[in-house]
Amino acid sequence: MTPTIYRHRAAATAILAATTTLAVVLPVSTLAQSWPTKPVRVVTPWAAGGLTDIVGRIVFQKVSENLGQQFMVDNRGGAAGTIGADIVAKSPADGYTLMVHSMAHVVNPFVYAKLPYDTLNDFVGIGTLVRQTGLLVVHPSLPVRTVKDLIGLARARPDQLFYSTAGSGSFSHLAVALLGSMSGTRMVDVPYKGGGPATAALVSGEAQLSAGTPASVSTHLGTNRLRLIAVTSDTRLTAFPNTPTVAESGQPGYEYSGWVGVFAPAGLPKPLVDRINAEIARAMEAPDTKKRLEEFEPWTMSPAQMAARIRQDYDKHVKLMKVAGIKPM
Numbered sequence: 001m002t003p004t005i006y007r008h009r010a011a012a013t014a015i016l017a018a019t020t021t022l023a024v025v026l027p028v029s030t031l032a033q034s035w036p037t038k039p040v041r042v043v044t045p046w047a048a049g050g051l052t053d054i055v056g057r058i059v060f061q062k063v064s065e066n067l068g069q070q071f072m073v074d075n076r077g078g079a080a081g082t083i084g085a086d087i088v089a090k091s092p093a094d095g096y097t098l099m100v101h102s103m104a105h106v107v108n109p110f111v112y113a114k115l116p117y118d119t120l121n122d123f124v125g126i127g128t129l130v131r132q133t134g135l136l137v138v139h140p141s142l143p144v145r146t147v148k149d150l151i152g153l154a155r156a157r158p159d160q161l162f163y164s165t166a167g168s169g170s171f172s173h174l175a176v177a178l179l180g181s182m183s184g185t186r187m188v189d190v191p192y193k194g195g196g197p198a199t200a201a202l203v204s205g206e207a208q209l210s211a212g213t214p215a216s217v218s219t220h221l222g223t224n225r226l227r228l229i230a231v232t233s234d235t236r237l238t239a240f241p242n243t244p245t246v247a248e249s250g251q252p253g254y255e256y257s258g259w260v261g262v263f264a265p266a267g268l269p270k271p272l273v274d275r276i277n278a279e280i281a282r283a284m285e286a287p288d289t290k291k292r293l294e295e296f297e298p299w300t301m302s303p304a305q306m307a308a309r310i311r312q313d314y315d316k317h318v319k320l321m322k323v324a325g326i327k328p329m
Contacts, residue, residue: 031272032269032274033275035272035275036067039069039070040069040072041091041098042071042073042098043074043088044056044074045078045081045084046075046102046194047192047193047196048194049197049216050196050198051130051132051213051214051216052100052101053194053195054215054296055130055215056129058289058292059280059283060073060100062283062286063283066279066282066286077194078193080167080169080170080173080191081108082116088265089118090117091265092265093265093267093268093269098263098264100129100262100263101263103260104167105123105263106120106314106317107174110169111328111329112169113329121266123264124267124273124303125303125306126263126303127261128259129261129284129293129298131233131298132213133213133214133257134212134213134233135214135221135240136176136209136229136231136232137211137217137226137227137229138150138208139202139226140225141205144229146229146230146244147229147251148250149229150229151250151251154185154187155183155184155185158186159186159188161187161188161209162187162188162190162206162209163208163210164202164207164210165189165198166192170195171211171256172210175211175232175256176189179254181324181325182251182253183251195213195216202226203220213296214239214295228243230243231243231246232246233257237297261301262280270303274303277302284300
């Protein structure tokens with residue numbers, strides 16, 4: 001074969017490769033611009049009524065209005081979010097299955113010995129919605145008004161105080177477990193299928209305390225059904241300026257806060273990840289959505305920032321699980 005023929009073939013091969021690359025890139029970009037062309041399923045792996053469910057519904061209701069397409073929230077509670085997460089991990093990475101999950105997502109590998117998915121590699125983080133801070137609340141029958149009071153009572157009555165949680169490894173579980181570890185007290189975890197059921201159990205008297213989210217417990221404050229004694233963050237909350245932090249109220253050095261964010265199956269093309277992130281941000285900037293989210297501490301991140309935060313929190317819980325004495329089941 002002559003050098004000229006080789007040159008022609010090389011040129012043809014280069015053109016074909018460039019054309020093939022363009023054919024792959026253009027449809028992905030076009031897909032991102034035209035998304036969504038059909039209803040989107042938004043899996044919330046918790047029962048209705050908790051922070052994750054409420055915030056997800058608020059934000060995606062506005063996304064739906066903005067885009068003129070249905071975003072259907074699908075509550076799949078159980079096992080601290082792992083049941084719903086497994087559904088999402090096994091769904092197509094096409095932008096039509098999303099997940100609204102809490103920081104429990106990066107905690108679950110330390111709670112469950114065998115998960116049916118890889119937490120860090122089977123999902124892509126699209127962005128955060130709100131910061132997750134707990135309100136440490138007690139049943140009115142419990143004779144405590146400060147964290148110091150609670151610690152004193154727990155020391156006097158080891159294994160006799162029951163705290164309701166949204167499930168093993170959930171925010172509400174670890175927030176109280178960390179307090180117990182730091183204070184040298186033993187309180188009993190009673191897991192439920194989400195923040196709503198956990199709060200209902202506390203209100204009914206099945207449990208004596210909980211570290212619920214504002215979404216779960218705020219409607220019961222001021223009605224004598226729950227008593228707020230502290231917040232789990234390192235600073236006071238704007239919505240509860242007169243409520244001290246746990247550190248201020250009796251346990252120096254304590255802090256526990258997280259987030260609620262949106263995920264998709266791994267492999268979702270970056271243009272589509274960025275498009276969904278932008279639509280979430282646009283929805284959250286709308287005045288009516290802003291007003292509805294005020295009490296929940298809105299918090300937005302880019303996909304890159306969320307990826308870094310997920311890694312940071314994953315590494316943090318490697319140590320926290322040892323401190324809290326939690327071993328995989």
